[in-house]
Structures are given as structure tokens and as C-alpha cells.
Amino acid sequence: MRRIYLDNGATTWPKPAGVLDAVDQFLRIGGATAGRGIYQQAIDTATAIDKARAGIAQLIGAADAHRIIFTAGGTDSLNLALHGLLRGGDHVVTSVAEHNSVLRPLRAIEDALGIQVSRIGCDASGRIDEEEVCQAIGQKTRLVVLSHASNVTGVIQPTDRIGDLAREHDAFFLIDAAQTAGQLPINVESLQADLLAAPGHKGLLGPLGSGILYVGPRAEEQLIPMRQGGTGSESESDRQPEALPERMEAGNLNVPGIVGLAAGVEYLLEKDVSAIRTHHLALRELLCSGLEKMQNITLYGPMSQECVGVVSFSISGYAPQEVAAMLDSAYGIQVRAGYHCAADIHDTIGSRETGGTVRISLGPFNDEVQIAQVLKAVGQIATEAPI
Ligand SMILES: Cc1ncc(COP(=O)(O)O)c(C=O)c1O
Structure with missing residues (x-):
């Protein structure tokens, strides 16, 4: 894999x-x-x-x-x-x-x-x-x-x-x-x-x-x-x-x-950092618009352009750690889960009780093919969510 x-x-x-x-x-x-x-x-x-x-x-x-x-x-x-x-x-x-x-x-x-x-x-x-x-x-x-x-x-x-x-x-x-x-x-x-x-x-x-x-x-x-x-x-x-x-x-x-x-x-x-920013924004847009269409998904943070290459979400029925573990073991997709060493913000964005978020954060070498694979994997997990 x-x-x-x-x-x-x-x-x-x-x-x-x-x-x-x-x-x-x-x-x-x-x-x-x-x-x-x-x-x-x-x-x-x-x-x-x-x-x-x-x-x-x-x-x-x-x-x-x-x-x-x-x-x-x-x-x-x-x-x-x-x-x-x-x-x-x-x-x-x-x-x-x-x-x-x-x-x-x-x-x-x-x-x-x-x-x-x-x-x-x-x-x-x-x-x-x-x-x-x-x-x-x-x-x-x-x-x-x-x-x-x-x-x-x-x-x-x-x-x-x-x-x-x-x-x-x-x-x-x-x-x-x-x-x-x-x-x-x-x-x-x-x-x-x-x-x-x-x-x-x-x-x-x-x-x-x-x-x-x-x-x-x-x-x-x-x-x-x-x-x-x-x-x-x-x-x-x-x-x-x-x-x-x-x-x-x-x-x-x-x-x-x-x-x-x-x-x-x-x-x-x-x-040029601007070129990296453009790349991140394009991937972020792809990711967010795909996640937005899925059932059982909550997205945290703005969908606007005023962001860096970070996307946080959760899937109803699963703890963020369970989602990250499934993504890793079944699909080889490595993402972070939890409070991300910034516990206080979760009270306001609404992810304290769910144990934080699943966080995808982009680098300069990630690409559209990888994002398509992530969307497919998250889609499958969300469809099978025990809710
Ligand atoms: C916003 C923010 N500040 C500080 C740090 C700490 O940086 P480092 O991991 O290099 O100690 C991090 C790391 O994730 C961060 O995201």
C-alpha cells in the first residue's frame, strides 16, 4: 500500500x-x-x-x-x-x-x-x-x-x-x-x-x-x-x-x-511561497467541497480562502482517533486526530465533546490524486458510520 x-x-x-x-x-x-x-x-x-x-x-x-x-x-x-x-x-x-x-x-x-x-x-x-x-x-x-x-x-x-x-x-x-x-x-x-x-x-x-x-x-x-x-x-x-x-x-x-x-x-x-499557497488553496478547496457533500461529516473552520492548508472535520458516530486509525490501517492515509495541542479552541468551534477533530494538513508535495483518494476513503467510512 x-x-x-x-x-x-x-x-x-x-x-x-x-x-x-x-x-x-x-x-x-x-x-x-x-x-x-x-x-x-x-x-x-x-x-x-x-x-x-x-x-x-x-x-x-x-x-x-x-x-x-x-x-x-x-x-x-x-x-x-x-x-x-x-x-x-x-x-x-x-x-x-x-x-x-x-x-x-x-x-x-x-x-x-x-x-x-x-x-x-x-x-x-x-x-x-x-x-x-x-x-x-x-x-x-x-x-x-x-x-x-x-x-x-x-x-x-x-x-x-x-x-x-x-x-x-x-x-x-x-x-x-x-x-x-x-x-x-x-x-x-x-x-x-x-x-x-x-x-x-x-x-x-x-x-x-x-x-x-x-x-x-x-x-x-x-x-x-x-x-x-x-x-x-x-x-x-x-x-x-x-x-x-x-x-x-x-x-x-x-x-x-x-x-x-x-x-x-x-x-x-x-x-516562491505564493505558488505554494496557490497549490494549497486549490487542494483545500477540492477537499472541502468534497467533504461538504458527504453525509455524517462536520467541517470546522471557514471554507473561504482566508486559510492555510489545514482542514478539520469529524464523522458522526466515530471518535476522531477511530477515523484516523481506520484511514491509516485500511487506506494508508496518515492524518492527525484529537485536540492538536490547542485544547481551548475546541470549546468554541464545537469539537470539545467529540474529542477534537480529524486534521488534514497539506504540504507542497501533496497532489489532487491523493486528495481524491482521501475523499473516497472518508466517504466510505462516513457511509458506514454507526449512527
Ligand atoms: C500554532 C503552533 N504553534 C507552535 C507549534 C510548536 O512548534 P514545534 O512543533 O516546532 O515545537 C505548533 C506545532 O504544531 C503549532 O501548530
């Missing part, structure tokens, strides 16, 4: 060939730590890291490559931003549509430091109301943190006015771009983002264990590193490193992950 992978919202698979080659080459031929030696492999490694920062900066419209910090993934980037920025007494604005990698650190900081958190609700499609966010921003607000698109319904959140308003209040705007980096053209300047967190292994097409945090000029001075230690280009002295990446990236970097991520980003720059 030929398997179909549709869990790209968790991590993309397959990766472009260039990503595999870059990791392979690094491990076979060029692997060294960066900047700790004056020998060629170390110099080449440092050059590869600089190149990776430059590619990512280009992709997200960052003016300076040194504003890109390498991390271990989306969760790591968000933890660094949240723990590094927040202080006792701060006020934070966020939403119920966030991933656990925002909700849980905020709860921990709330308990430890006594910050105050305003959690904005969302509508039945998972969409937040920008006006409500704006109204929640006040004099004590230090941070607004929102996901750019929901990992449960795929809806792209309205953020046009938030960056501006946050600035007026001297607050920072952190965007969780886990589901949009590499799926939507992103520009940190037009988003007015002070910080942007993105996993390297989802839409950016790099290996698991890679991630980035963009840190803008306003946030740079305020961000406290989570770790201290040796850094790539630091000298032997005890001097504290001053450059932003050196301050934030203590310890040896995951260079195989970084060179793989750089190759993923190169693929995106060549292909």
Missing part, C-alpha cells in the same frame, strides 16, 4: 531533495562546530550558518540577517520569547486559539511571576476579533502574542492593526508563525512584528529539531537569554557576547538542522 502523508501541520514530509543532500553533505563531508577553530571546516560551517540566516531573513523580510536566532523548534522559540520578555506585573494579551507552546508557558509565568493575561475569545471558525484584541491592549500591556493562523481550523488571524497599536502602548507584538511560515508570504515589517517564532521543520521544510526566532530592534535589548554558555564565535575570554545571536544561542548549534533548514528556505525562495 502506498502511504499518503497529510500531517504537514505537525512536520512536513517529504522534504525537498536539497534538504536531504545538505544534511548528508554536512555530516559526511563538512561537519564542524562553528567559529571555534581557524581550520577550514569550522570556517565553512560558520559561513553556512551565516548563509542560512541570510536566506531566512530574505524569506521573512527581515532587514538584518543577525536578527534571526536559531532554536530547536516553534516551542523553543516561543518559550525564549515569552520567558525572555515578561517580567512580574506585566499584562499580556493573547487568545484562546493559541497552541500549548504559548498557553502553557504563559500559565507557568502567570504562576511564577504574577503577570496578568487577557485571553481573547474566537468565533466558530477559530477566528479572533481584531477589535477585541485592540480593546484589551492597555497601559500595562507588555506583550501581544497571537498565532498567525490556527493549527486546528487553518484560519488566518486578522493582525493588521495590532502591531501599530502595540507600539503606541510601548508593548511588543509576538507572532507565532508555525502554520504560516513557508505557507504564506510573510514580511515582519508589514506585519509590524517585534518577534516572530517559526519551526524550521514545518512550512520552512527543514529537519525536525530546527526553528527560528526573529527578534526586531525594539525587542533586542529587552530579551533575556534562556541559557548562558559558550557560543560559536565568542573568544576565549569571559567577556559576555554582545551580538544578538551570540547572546541568545549559547552552546553548539544544531548545524545539520540549520543547513537542512537553509536548503528548505532556498527551495521556498526558488519556488
